[in-house]
Amino acid sequence: MIPGPIDPPARLLMGPGPIAAYPSVLEALGAPLVGQYDPFMTATMNETQELYRAVWATANEATMLVDGTSRAGIEAAMVSLIRPGDRVLVPVFGRFGHLLAEIAERAMAEVHTIEVPWGQVFPVSVIEEAIVRVKPTLLALVQGDTSTTMLQPLDEVGAICAAHGVLFYSDTTASLGGNAFEADAWGLDAATAGLQKCLGGPPGSAPITLSERAVEVIRSRGRVEAGIREEGDPEATDFVRSNYFDLGMIMDYWGPRRLNHHTEATSMLYAARECARVILLEGRDAVIERHRMAGEAMLAGVRALGFVTFGDLSHKMTNVVAVEIPDGVPGDEARGAMLTDFGIEIGTSFGPLHGRVWRIGTMGYNARQDAVTTTLAALEEVLARYGVSVPAGGGVDAALDVYRA
Amino acid sequence: MIPGPIDPPARLLMGPGPIAAYPSVLEALGAPLVGQYDPFMTATMNETQELYRAVWATANEATMLVDGTSRAGIEAAMVSLIRPGDRVLVPVFGRFGHLLAEIAERAMAEVHTIEVPWGQVFPVSVIEEAIVRVKPTLLALVQGDTSTTMLQPLDEVGAICAAHGVLFYSDTTASLGGNAFEADAWGLDAATAGLQKCLGGPPGSAPITLSERAVEVIRSRGRVEAGIREEGDPEATDFVRSNYFDLGMIMDYWGPRRLNHHTEATSMLYAARECARVILLEGRDAVIERHRMAGEAMLAGVRALGFVTFGDLSHKMTNVVAVEIPDGVPGDEARGAMLTDFGIEIGTSFGPLHGRVWRIGTMGYNARQDAVTTTLAALEEVLARYGVSVPAGGGVDAALDVYRA
CATH class of the missing domain: 3.90.1150.10 (Aspartate Aminotransferase, domain 1)
Structure with missing residues (x-):
């Protein structure tokens, strides 16, 4: 028995996400496909980068999409920034803090967590005290944890991280677009999101932005894959333990070199672009x-x-x-x-x-x-x-x- | 300057992929979203599994989608099946053989390759000879390598792998749907694909199927993540070094337990379902x-x-x-x-x-x-x-x- 065409029931999605997509995002999803290196495709990728720079409030060149759901973006950030054995500090105030710690552990970090009861956030002094004690290379901090509905203030955290030489990463999946977020002004080195919450799109694409400092770390682990490697291409031995989530490769694909990596998920790119467009049109x-x-x-x-x-x-x-x-x-x-x-x-x-x-x-x-x-x-x-x-x-x-x- | 709505030029895509999607797949992409545990959503996931069992020609319970492009499926299979230090044999007859070797290396396998010049495939005897010599735990073999247009015969490889106790994985991204493939009859333990070639969909979703033997290996490394872990849940120390690509977790999400992992990429699920439906309706x-x-x-x-x-x-x-x-x-x-x-x-x-x-x-x-x-x-x-x-x-x-x- 072959089932009929997809015909979802009408739903008003008022849960913690995924939620309904903007009608124009659904339209964008159905737009015809073009080739991977079609001038229209590369222009659309460039436009999407520029739109997300505005959404993230950043000048970061390395502003892209990771092709997967929001946790694909999280894992790409973590596995690309963390070298095995690195100390990572994760303040946990809900389920998604546990997730960051879990992903950092799988990336072979030495993970240190601090916790507050569910329903609370961290005073910034507590985060600073833990940074001083743990001396991590990376602070991984959820902005909004849907499991508890709490929004961790981030505006003072970047300066503290910078003062202590710590990379500052935030998972903004649940919060971006519906709560203030300023990647540059707040001193973020990396931030990731998903479309299925305040951005008003379907799950399956993860916007990401990386500071110059984060890009330097990633570039120091750079490697061009066999099969397309040319004379003089980097070939670090300290490479990222994932190919799909190696942000160095993803930057080479989105950047002017356009080195083939994955095949960009065209329909989800259209959707991600439209999500940002809707937001910027409204303001x-x-x-x-x-x-x-x-x-x-x-x-x-x-x-x-x-x-x-x-x-x-x-x-x-x-x-x-x-x-x-x-x-x-x-x-x-x-x-x-x-x-x-x-x-x-x-x-x-x-x-x-x-x-x-x-x-x-x-x-x-x-x-x-x-x-x-x-x-x-x-x-x-x-x-x-x-x-x-x-x-x-x-x-x-x-x-x-x-x-x- | 905010650009206008997405408006791709008309293209007849006659390259090696991505290609144009079936019109009904574009329609399915634009269908309204439902919640992650909506009865319609879980029913659609179940239907999609059943449709892909027919496409793969398998009875494998573990037949699912990985949320990412085709290489996300490849990496999920490799990183879940390979323990660090495992010997992996990759016969390379084009670029995508190099990719399998590269992904296996990042998964910390001891990678052994054999090669034929581009434009040729391997006689099955050469693969068997290499299996006997290398004694791998996994054979990773591309079926169709678009870089050379070659189709590696697979029909006799499964029996050889079974005789030598080797897991048999094939990347069928470029071939599935347009060339014969019989997961069960040919003795596959794992196979992955993408929608953007013969399946007639957009890139961004990776169908995967796993034999009972592959599932056993994955289950032996099983872990339920902190934040949703309950009494009695498995917590292997030999866990997969990726959360997103841990097929044990992905099985728990697609299976009757419906343990939350990623948020299934709803629109891409609709597209994947429609790709399989189009194929099975036509035959x-x-x-x-x-x-x-x-x-x-x-x-x-x-x-x-x-x-x-x-x-x-x-x-x-x-x-x-x-x-x-x-x-x-x-x-x-x-x-x-x-x-x-x-x-x-x-x-x-x-x-x-x-x-x-x-x-x-x-x-x-x-x-x-x-x-x-x-x-x-x-x-x-x-x-x-x-x-x-x-x-x-x-x-x-x-x-x-x-x-x-």
């Missing part, structure tokens, strides 16, 4: 403000519905809120009712929060008033089914009040 | 026959135009032919004229063939009579400009004769 700050408004409206709404929120709200990302599942409400069944009866997806949780909180996102295309209000209206209906007493229309009114203010 | 053998016909027609056409072909034609892939650039014709300029004046792309070459041959592909959606004839007609025009004497219409007639026969 980078305006998009962050739209996320802030939607996040505030959702927060006001869930509070009016009587939900208890999770974590330190003064450090919450704009684009996701975690709420405790009310007593007596079966979490997965209620989420199922949201999906089945209303076509609305909200998120479950990982680790210590599993079964305890729901995560509700307002990001990318769905950082919109109507997405917020319909989600709140449906939530009210579902809570009522389980006997939770909620003021009728209270959630929606509170959200609209935020938009009216 | 796997019928699609291979269509590639064989188009390849024969193109071969007859280029010969009638006076081109000298490259390599052992008795072992040529159906879907690509290499022709020597005639004396007096500036190769890149003539290819440029094909693109600029006719919108048709043909391919250049790598390594020892660079500047010496063009590669002309007929694959996926473009394994069609009209694509063959228009390419030949344009080639005739361009050759004439450079003073090459060709019989008028000779290339097209010869191709049509193949279709008429």
Whole structure:
């Protein structure tokens, strides 16, 4: 039995991501393909680099895409910057800190972690103290960890890293586009993201940007692969232990030499380009403000519905809120009712929060008033089914009040 | 200056790949997204696995996609199957053999290669002799190497590997869908591909299939990542040195446990599903026959135009032919004229063939009579400009004769 053409049900994706793509991103995905070295293709790659320089707020030449989901970008950054035995410091404030530590360990780093309870972020002094103690070559720090909804302040971290000769890498998958991020002003050496959160695209492409200092480290490990290597090409013995994630090769492919590496994922390139274009057309700050408004409206709404929120709200990302599942409400069944009866997806949780909180996102295309209000209206209906007493229309009114203010 | 929406020029892609996607694959790419654990998403993943079992001709449970381009699939297979220090045998008959050796080396294997001149394949006895001498744990063998257009016979290799206790992996990126391939009947332990050749999709998703024996090796190195690890989960110390390419984790994500790993690249999943669907609707053998016909027609056409072909034609892939650039014709300029004046792309070459041959592909959606004839007609025009004497219409007639026969 061969199934029919793909025909997804209508869904309003209000979880922690992936979320719905902007309509124009879906259109871009379906654009016809061109050859790998077609002048249109290389021009599109150059344009995409320039668009992402604006999104990242950087002048970094090495601003590209890694062809894979957001964790492909993370692994490319880590494996290219970490030499086996290097000390890496990972402050962990949620699941994705554990992921950075895990990837660093697989890259054969000597990994040091510090932790705060889920729902909190690190005071910058604690990070500095750990840097002084551990003396890492690399600090790997998540900006926004969807598992806890927390946003780690990064603006003072770069200067500390620079003062101690530490490379500063941040995973901005969950935060970029919906929260402030300034690669150059904040002194980032490397940052990676994914399209499926505030950038409003499908998972499968990982924007990355690298400072000159990061590029130097990567270049010192450079190697051109056998089969296309020519006289005089670099051939370091201290090479990166991955071919696919060797950022030196990826830079040679995106750069003027255009050395063949992977075959750039054309459709995902189109999508990534359109995500950045949508953001820059609306205005980078305006998009962050739209996320802030939607996040505030959702927060006001869930509070009016009587939900208890999770974590330190003064450090919450704009684009996701975690709420405790009310007593007596079966979490997965209620989420199922949201999906089945209303076509609305909200998120479950990982680790210590599993079964305890729901995560509700307002990001990318769905950082919109109507997405917020319909989600709140449906939530009210579902809570009522389980006997939770909620003021009728209270959630929606509170959200609209935020938009009216 | 923010550029306009993506608007690619019309191109007939007749190079060695990437090629044009089937129209229905472009449509599938633009389908709306759903959540990662939406019942529609997991059902679509299951359907896609089943479709690819038919494409691979396998009953392998572990039949999935790796989220990245074809070389992501190669690296996932290699890094998951190879323990540091393992002996790996790579017969090299073109650029992509060098790539397998390079990836194995980065995975810290002890790599042994054997080589034949470009344009030839290995007699199976030579592979067996090398297996006996090297005693590898893994044989890594390209099926079709687009750099030379050669198709390595694989049908007898699996039995030899099994007799010597060697895992048998093949990279079928360039060949799958347009040339016979029988994962189970030929005794493959692992095989990987990409969508952008005979499967008729965009680059960016890598189908993979693994035998029970390969799964055992991978499971023996299994580890569930920190952050989602529970009591009793495996935690091998001999773990794979990549998180993204750890096929044990990818199996746990595609399998019934649905353990969160990467976020599956939804749009590329839709595309991969549609590629397999198109092939199975037309019939796997019928699609291979269509590639064989188009390849024969193109071969007859280029010969009638006076081109000298490259390599052992008795072992040529159906879907690509290499022709020597005639004396007096500036190769890149003539290819440029094909693109600029006719919108048709043909391919250049790598390594020892660079500047010496063009590669002309007929694959996926473009394994069609009209694509063959228009390419030949344009080639005739361009050759004439450079003073090459060709019989008028000779290339097209010869191709049509193949279709008429």
